[in-house]
Amino acid sequence: MRATRMMSILTTLQARGQVTAPELAVACEVSVRTIYRDIDALAASGVPVYADRGAEGGYRLLDGYRVRLNGLSQSEAEALFLTGLPGPAAALGLDAAMIAAQNKLMAALPAHLRQDAGRMQERFYLDAPGWFGEADEPKHLRAIAGAALRGTLIKIRYQSWRAEKQRRVAPLGLVLKGGSWYLAGQVDGSVRTYRVARVLDCTALDDRFDRPADFDLAAYWQAATLRLEAEMHPNVAIVRLSPFGVKLLDALSQPYVKARTQIDETADADGWRIARVPTGKTSWHAAAELLRLGPEADVLEPADLREKMTELTQAMAARYRAARKAGRRRILPQPTKQS
Numbered sequence: 001m002r003a004t005r006m007m008s009i010l011t012t013l014q015a016r017g018q019v020t021a022p023e024l025a026v027a028c029e030v031s032v033r034t035i036y037r038d039i040d041a042l043a044a045s046g047v048p049v050y051a052d053r054g055a056e057g058g059y060r061l062l063d064g065y066r067v068r069l070n071g072l073s074q075s076e077a078e079a080l081f082l083t084g085l086p087g088p089a090a091a092l093g094l095d096a097a098m099i100a101a102q103n104k105l106m107a108a109l110p111a112h113l114r115q116d117a118g119r120m121q122e123r124f125y126l127d128a129p130g131w132f133g134e135a136d137e138p139k140h141l142r143a144i145a146g147a148a149l150r151g152t153l154i155k156i157r158y159q160s161w162r163a164e165k166q167r168r169v170a171p172l173g174l175v176l177k178g179g180s181w182y183l184a185g186q187v188d189g190s191v192r193t194y195r196v197a198r199v200l201d202c203t204a205l206d207d208r209f210d211r212p213a214d215f216d217l218a219a220y221w222q223a224a225t226l227r228l229e230a231e232m233h234p235n236v237a238i239v240r241l242s243p244f245g246v247k248l249l250d251a252l253s254q255p256y257v258k259a260r261t262q263i264d265e266t267a268d269a270d271g272w273r274i275a276r277v278p279t280g281k282t283s284w285h286a287a288a289e290l291l292r293l294g295p296e297a298d299v300l301e302p303a304d305l306r307e308k309m310t311e312l313t314q315a316m317a318a319r320y321r322a323a324r325k326a327g328r329r330r331i332l333p334q335p336t337k338q339s
Contacts, residue, residue, distance in 0.1 A: 143204055154202055175221075236278055237290065286305050
C-alpha cells in the first residue's frame with residue numbers, strides 16, 4: 001500500500017508541478033502527517049523532491065525529473081483503456097492520436113496485463129446519446145477545440161432560441177452531454193454556455209486570452225446544469241397518482257424532477273398516492289409534462305394548472321369525438337414509389 005501511495009505522489013507531482021501536502025493527503029486518502037513521512041522517504045531514496053515554503057508553497061520535483069510509466073496494476077491498466085472509447089476522440093479529430101497512444105501503452109504493459117487490456121476494449125462500448133436520440137455532429141467542433149487548447153479567441157455566429165447573434169468568445173472548455181457538445185465560453189467577463197451544433201460560423205482568431213485562474217470546467221458545468229434544471233422547473237404541482245401512475249412518473253421523469261419528487265408513503269382506499277412534482281414555468285409546460293401520465297394522474301393543485309389540464313383534455317376529447325361522429329379518420333399520405 002505504501003509503495004502504491006508513493007508512486008501516486010510521484011505521478012501527481014509530475015503531472016501537476018507543485019502540490020501541497022493537504023492536497024496530496026486528500027488524493028491519497030491519508031493524513032497530512034503520513035504525506036510528510038512519505039515525502040521524507042522519497043527524498044531519502046534519492047528522488048529530487050523539494051518543498052517551497054510560504055502561503056503559495058508546496059512540494060515539487062526537480063525540473064526535468066520524470067517518472068517512468070511502469071508498475072501499473074491490473075485495474076489501472078483496464079481504466080486507462082476505458083479512456084480510449086472512440087466516439088468523442090473521433091469527433092475532436094483525435095482518433096488517430098488515441099490509437100497511437102493505446103498502441104504505445106500496450107507495448108509498455110507487462111505481458112500478463114496486455115490480455116486484460118485487450119479484453120476491456122472488446123467488451124465495453126460507449127454510446128453517448130440518450131435513448132431515441134442522435135449525437136450532434138457539429139461542423140465547427142474541431143476549430144473550437146483547437147482554439148480552446150491554444151488559448152485563443154474565436155468569433156462565432158450563433159443561433160440562440162430567440163435570435164441570431166455574433167460573439168467574440170474565449171473558449172474555456174468543451175463538455176459532451178447526452179451526445180451533444182457544449183462550449184463554456186467567456187464573453188464580457190462572464191462565462192456562458194453555447195451548444196456547439198448551433199454555431200453557424202466560427203473564425204479562429206490569433207488573439208490570446210487570459211484564462212481565469214479559478215475556473216474549473218467540471219465545477220462550472222455541474223453548477224450550470226443544476227441552475228438550468230431549476231430554472232426549467234420552478235413550480236410544484238400536487239398530483240394524485242394511481243399505482244401505475246407512480247411507475248410511469250418514475251420512468252418518464254428527468255433525473256432532476258425524479259430526485260425532487262415527493263410521494264406520500266400512505267395510499268388512499270383506491271391505492272392512489274399524493275405526489276409533489278416539480279413542473280415547468282407555465283401551466284402549459286407543466287400540463288404538457290403531466291399529460292404523459294394519461295388517466296393515471298389527477299392534478300389537484302395549483303388551480304391554474306388543473307384548469308389547463310381540463311382545457312387540453314377536453315379539446316382533445318372533442319376533436320376525437322367529432323372525428324368519430326363524422327365517421328372519418330386521418331388519411332396519411334402514401335409514400336411515393338421510387339423508380
